[in-house]
Amino acid sequence: MTNSAPSRQPALLGRGSWTEARRVTAILRKETVGGALLLIGAVAAMIWANSPWADAYEWLRDVHVGPEALHLNLSLAAWAGDGLLAIFFFVAGLELKREFVAGDLRDLRRAAVPIAAALGGVIVPAALYLLITQGVAGAGKGWAIPTATDIAFALAVLAVIGRFLPTALRTFLLTLAVVDDLIAIVIIALFYTDHLSPVPLLAALAPLALFAVLVQRRVRSWWLLLPLAVAVWALVHASGVHATVAGVLLAFAVPVVRSEKAGGPDAGPGLAEHFEHRFRPLSAGVAVPVFAFLSAGVALGGLDGLAGAFGDPIVVGVAVGLVVGKPLGIMAATWLTARFTHADLDEDLTWVDMLGLSVLAGIGFTVSLLIGELAFGVGADEHVKVAVLAGSVAAALLAAVILRVRNRVYRRIHELETADHDHDGVPDVYESDRVG
Incomplete structure (x- = not known):
């Protein structure tokens, strides 16, 4: 398959190494639980917002807490979007950095596919949205809403209907979503910053630099790192740049490997793996579900209300961007990558599999809601x-x-990928790939 003889054309999607497959499986297990909690939070918000107690829901969202002197007297809804999602983007930043520094995506040929797919999945839905909403006053501000992929929501769906999805497709979906998150944070920083205050932004560099020095020295003490991280977040927030950008900046400062020299005396895993292990449950189990609960509640107003909503070109543009634009962009970018790199799909996979995954990437919940608010x-x-x-x-x-x-077909591939006849803890197919 992917690692066979050099004479074969490279596979467009492959299962990768056993180390990477095992790591991805562990990540997706946590994200699947988080996805279930996200759905519970979203459904609870929808029920409450459409109940006789809807006013209580709006009151809760608007409760203000925080020090006014620091301009942080924010509503709970704002704290969820600015604060809790910073944790989400911190974890996404750690994952992205690890993929490209120590993961299978160090190989540019493997990295090209999810990067191209993510870019296609941003450009096409944005273009469709702008086409549908052209001429509508103020609608252009929402062009980025249908560009996001919600990995937690998508994995919750897979837990029900795609438990045997091959490792190659799961890895592709995870990497696509992580790259998608990075693009989203760049979009937020560049296009949704209305009032930029350079002084706080420059001031944020001081605690960020100190944080970077400490983590490079493998300091784990929370009482040192946490105040610095909060200071970076608060200063970025004060600058007018969306505070979630701070999460990505902090993540990129964390080392993935202990030494850049593979054989050096200090070689080994850096703090990124440690922090990801600690913060992913917090992100998936608390940050994203709470954000969903405080953001997803909307009064539908019955069938008449829904009909009125879908008479709005903005609504049609967002929905079409997610359902049509996202898969169209991903499929087109993947096909072009295959054509120009002369790569074929893995022998066990077809373009139908890519289509299913591309449609699944049209689930744009968490970040789409965030961009909608911005x-x-x-x-x-x-x-x-x-x-x-x-x-x-x-x-x-x-x-x-x-x-x-x-x-x-997925069941058959799953049996192949989990068979371990020699009982050495490594599925036989990964050993045969390595031998081949």
Whole structure:
């Protein structure tokens, strides 16, 4: 398959190494649990927002806490978007850095596929959104809403309909979502910063630099690192740049390996793996579900309200961007990558598998809701929430249908990838790949 004789064309998607496959499996297990909690939070918010006690939900979202002197007297909804999602992006930044420094994506040929797919999955839905909403006053601000992929939501869907999805496709989905998150944070920083204050932004470099020095020296003491991280976050927030950017900056400062020299006396894993192990459960189990709970609640107003919402070009643009634009962009970019690199799909996979995965990537829940709030303001994005929820649910259902068609094939591949006849703890297929 991927690691066979050099005379074969490179596989467009392959299962990778056993070390990477085992790591990805552990990550996805945690994210799947987080996805279930995310769905519970979102459903609870929707039920509460459409109940006779809807006013209590809005009151809770608007409760303000925090020191006014530091300009941090924020609503709970704002704390969830600015604070909790900084943890989410910190973990995403750690994962992205690890993939490209020590993971299978060190190989540019392997990295090219998910990077190209992520770019295609951003450009095409944004273009479709702008095409549908052209001429609508103020609609252009929301062009980035349908560009995101929610890995937790997608994995919650896979837990139900795609438990036997091959390792290659799971790895591709995870890497695509991580690159997607990085693109999203760049978009947020560049296009959703209304008032930039250079002084706090420059001041943030001091605690960030000290944080970087400490983690490079493998300092783990929370009482040293946490105040510095909070200082970076607060200063970035004060600068006008969205505070979640601080999470990515802090993640990129954390070393993935202890020494850049592979054979050096200090060679070994850096702190990135340690921090990811500690913070991923917090991100998946607390940060994202709480954000979903405080952001997803929208009063639908019955069938008449839904019909009115879908009469809004912004709603149609977001939904079409997620359900049509996202898979179209990913498929087109992947096909072009295959054409120009002369790579073929792995012998066990077909373009139907890529289509199912591309449609699944149209689930754009968490970051889409965040960008919707940044584009139109908290409380002014009710129709956007309807669009994101409807588009994400539609993408999940379509992906379920497509992937279920291939479930028998996936079961066969799963049996192959888990068979360990010599009982050495490493599935035989990875050993045969290595020998080949």
